[in-house]
Amino acid sequence: xxxxxxxDHVGRYGxxxxxxxVSNSTNHGQxxxxxxxxxxxxxLAERRRLAFVPFAVLDRGGYAAKARQRFGRDGxxxxxxxxxxxxxxxxxWAEAVFVGGGNTFRLLATLQKSNLMVAxxxxxxxxxxxxxxxxxxxxxxxxxxxxxxxxxVQPVSLDALGLVPFQINPHYIxxxxxxxxxxxxxxxxLGEYLEENTTPVIGIREGAWIRVENGRxxxxxxxxxxxxxxDAAPEERDPGADLFDLILVGD
Numbered sequence: 325x326x327x328x329x330x331x332d333h334v335g336r337y338g339x340x341x342x343x344x345x346v347s348n349s350t351n352h353g354q355x356x357x358x359x360x361x362x363x364x365x366x367x368l369a370e371r372r373r374l375a376f377v378p379f380a381v382l383d384r385g386g387y388a389a390k391a392r393q394r395f396g397r398d399g400x401x402x403x404x405x406x407x408x409x410x411x412x413x414x415x416x417w418a419e420a421v422f423v424g425g426g427n428t429f430r431l432l433a434t435l436q437k438s439n440l441m442v443a444x445x446x447x448x449x450x451x452x453x454x455x456x457x458x459x460x461x462x463x464x465x466x467x468x469x470x471x472x473x474x475x476x477v478q479p480v481s482l483d484a485l486g487l488v489p490f491q492i493n494p495h496y497i498x499x500x501x502x503x504x505x506x507x508x509x510x511x512x513x514l515g516e517y518l519e520e521n522t523t524p525v526i527g528i529r530e531g532a533w534i535r536v537e538n539g540r541x542x543x544x545x546x547x548x549x550x551x552x553x554x555d556a557a558p559e560e561r562d563p564g565a566d567l568f569d570l571i572l573v574g575d
Contacts, residue, residue: 341487342367343536347494347528347545349425356394357457360533363544364455365398366533368420373496377405378515379434380426380459387424395422407438415440415447425458425494428471432463433479445485454487459520460493461528465492470517470525472510488536489523490570495548497529511550512559518554524570525552527543530562541567 344367345361351359366372376391378384388404395402403418405411415421421444423431435441448454456464462471463484467530470491499509508516528534532545543549543565551559551570563565 334369341448341536343453343487344453344455344533345464345488345492345528345536346455346457346533347461347496348530349457351531356390359531360545361394361398363533364422364533367453367455367537368400371419372400373417373419373511374400374402375405375414375421376402377423377431377435377440377460378419379405379407380424380428380431382410382430387426391422391424405440407434407440411438411440412443415443415452418447418452418465420453420455421447423454423456423463425456425460427476428462428468428473429475429477429479431459432468432482432484433477436440439556441485445487448485448487461492461494461534464488465490467491469521472512488489488534488541488571490567491517491521491523491525492534493525493527496529511552513573514552518552522554524554526550526567526570527552530536534567539571541571 344364346360350356374395376388378387381387392402403414403415454464462468464487465484466486467482468484469482470493472495493514499508523567526534527550529547532543532547533548535542535544543561543563545563548560548562551561
């Protein structure tokens with residue numbers, strides 16, 4: 325089969341969804357979500373009911389209080405998703421969901437074991453806005469194979485939500501020019517991923533994000549992203565650049 329049109333991908337890859345996938349929740353020298361809150365509010369528009377998913381950290385209560393306070397400053401009512409049927413009800417109440425950062429393996433394992441993966445995907449298909457930072461952005465990809473995190477727990481599988489057809493590497497860092505470290509750079513590790521997989525990867529540096537809306541995907545924030553494909557040199561894209569070609573991945 326040849327390259328697919330946008331219409332072919334609508335529904336198949338969820339590109340009709342409204343997503344904001346942020347590299348990091350806190351920029352150096354700024355408060356929690358301050359650097360990306362204007363973008364969040366723009367995407368939310370008049371929506372003011374938010375479900376917060378705290379499963380990537382151990383102290384869920386403290387994390388939930390932090391998120392509730394931050395979103396409350398902008399008039400957004402926040403309820404915390406719990407790993408049970410009440411969590412499903414919270415997602416049904418919400419107009420948007422924000423999945424916080426932390427350890428991606430812990431986040432994915434909790435969502436899988438509580439069957440909330442299915443609930444989130446269904447609600448996104450119904451129009452729920454999905455926002456995530458770090459680990460919350462990782463799980464929007466087809467798998468979590470390009471996370472930076474240590475596998476501190478064992479998920480059922482590495483399969484994630486698949487809201488976009490490309491992999492994501494948040495907190496992407498470039499090696500210092502004067503580094504004496506002999507370990508693999510982030511670029512080399514993503515190259516190893518592409519030796520075994522064909523799905524392209526977007527490395528989003530801190531201060532950057534990916535926004536998906538109306539069948540489009542583009543880069544936002546203050547820093548460029550790095551695109552990795554098998555058998556191709558890495559490519560830099562500046563804030564504002566379109567990611568249309570990464571949505572139309574073909575088959």
